[in-house]
Amino acid sequence: MNERKIRMKDGGEMPALGQGTWHMGDHKDREEQEIESIRLGVSLGMTLLDTAEMYGEGASERMLGKAIAPLKRDELFLVSKVYPWNAGRANLFESCENSLRRLGTDYLDLYLLHWPGSVPLAETVDCMEQLVREGKILRWGVSNFDTDDMERLWSVPDGDKCAVNQVLYHLGSRGVEYDLLPWLQRHEVAMMAYCPIAQGGALRRQLLKDKVLGGIAAAHGVTVIQLLLAFALRRESVAAIPKAGTPRHTRENAEAAEIRLSDEEWKRIEAEFPSPAHKMPLDIR
Numbered sequence: 001m002n003e004r005k006i007r008m009k010d011g012g013e014m015p016a017l018g019q020g021t022w023h024m025g026d027h028k029d030r031e032e033q034e035i036e037s038i039r040l041g042v043s044l045g046m047t048l049l050d051t052a053e054m055y056g057e058g059a060s061e062r063m064l065g066k067a068i069a070p071l072k073r074d075e076l077f078l079v080s081k082v083y084p085w086n087a088g089r090a091n092l093f094e095s096c097e098n099s100l101r102r103l104g105t106d107y108l109d110l111y112l113l114h115w116p117g118s119v120p121l122a123e124t125v126d127c128m129e130q131l132v133r134e135g136k137i138l139r140w141g142v143s144n145f146d147t148d149d150m151e152r153l154w155s156v157p158d159g160d161k162c163a164v165n166q167v168l169y170h171l172g173s174r175g176v177e178y179d180l181l182p183w184l185q186r187h188e189v190a191m192m193a194y195c196p197i198a199q200g201g202a203l204r205r206q207l208l209k210d211k212v213l214g215g216i217a218a219a220h221g222v223t224v225i226q227l228l229l230a231f232a233l234r235r236e237s238v239a240a241i242p243k244a245g246t247p248r249h250t251r252e253n254a255e256a257a258e259i260r261l262s263d264e265e266w267k268r269i270e271a272e273f274p275s276p277a278h279k280m281p282l283d284i285r
């Protein structure tokens with residue numbers, strides 16, 4: 001049972017290990033299994049549930065709404081995101097209401113601006129703060145914001161109330177460690193790692209066939225994917241939201257929070273996939 005929490009600047013706590021939902025809800029024939037996976041994850045302590053109005057244009061939020069319907073709302077940490085073009089006074093309140101309705105809840109624990117857009121940040125922040133006052137959201141944050149975006153956010157009124165920045169982060173993509181993560185830590189903004197297990201494609205293949213990772217995973221009786229998740233969860237102020245559409249994967253992900261490597265093993269992993277020594281543009285998916 002994973003119970004590690006991350007303290008946020010408003011004094012609230014966020015579970016360190018959660019569940020992503022992108023592409024869940026897209027196929028009716030998979031819904032039952034997806035709902036089962038989400039509920040299993042919650043029972044194993046993965047109570048942070050991440051979704052967005054973008055995912056399946058509401059389908060992911062609807063699936064999640066069904067999954068959480070029998071669960072205790074106050075034991076969950078629900079996160080959704082607003083499209084950048086909806087993040088102004090004209091649309092943000094309606095977007096939030098729609099997300100709440102699809103999820104079958106009356107508040108979000110965290111509402112994120114999905115990526116930087118053209119609506120002035122001051123207007124987005126003003127609306128987010130209004131949603132907090134109205135009790136529709138407990139706090140707000142951003143996603144896909146690089147260090148210069150965070151600086152811009154800090155220059156608008158109440159911009160420094162941002163609680164979380166959700167960004168792509170995994171062992172094969174460590175660019176944020178150079179400047180963004182230290183910036184967030186200095187300003188008490190928690191980081192939420194998306195794609196923490198490197199989703200599909202060539203990069204994952206490269207990580208999966210790496211001999212150092214394979215050897216360390218085998219020595220601990222875990223998979224390389226679980227090792228990737230343990231890496232993303234290694235830092236105190238970083239949460240991770242792997243997406244798993246099957247109960248087997250969900251269980252493996254929950255177990256990854258228990259992996260403990262020696263300093264020597266971490267050093268070998270660090271040597272194989274080093275943190276960059278210079279600024280890298282923010283990776284996005």
Ligand SMILES: NC(=O)c1ccc[n+]([C@@H]2O[C@H](COP(=O)([O-])OP(=O)(O)OC[C@H]3O[C@@H](n4cnc5c(N)ncnc54)[C@H](OP(=O)(O)O)[C@@H]3O)[C@@H](O)[C@H]2O)c1
Pocket residue numbers: 019020021022023050051114143144166167193194195196197198199200223225226241242243244245246248249250252253285
């Ligand atoms: N803010 C943003 O812009 C942004 C962008 C991308 C993602 N996100 C959020 O972050 C979440 C996670 O990112 P992601 O879904 O792109 O990638 P991810 O979590 O890194 O990888 C998901 C993939 O890994 C597989 N998987 C899960 N657990 C596994 C295990 N134990 N062993 C082997 N394979 C496993 C899943 O397959 P199965 O489904 O078959 O289990 C799926 O194909 C998303 O779902 C979404 O909520 C946010």
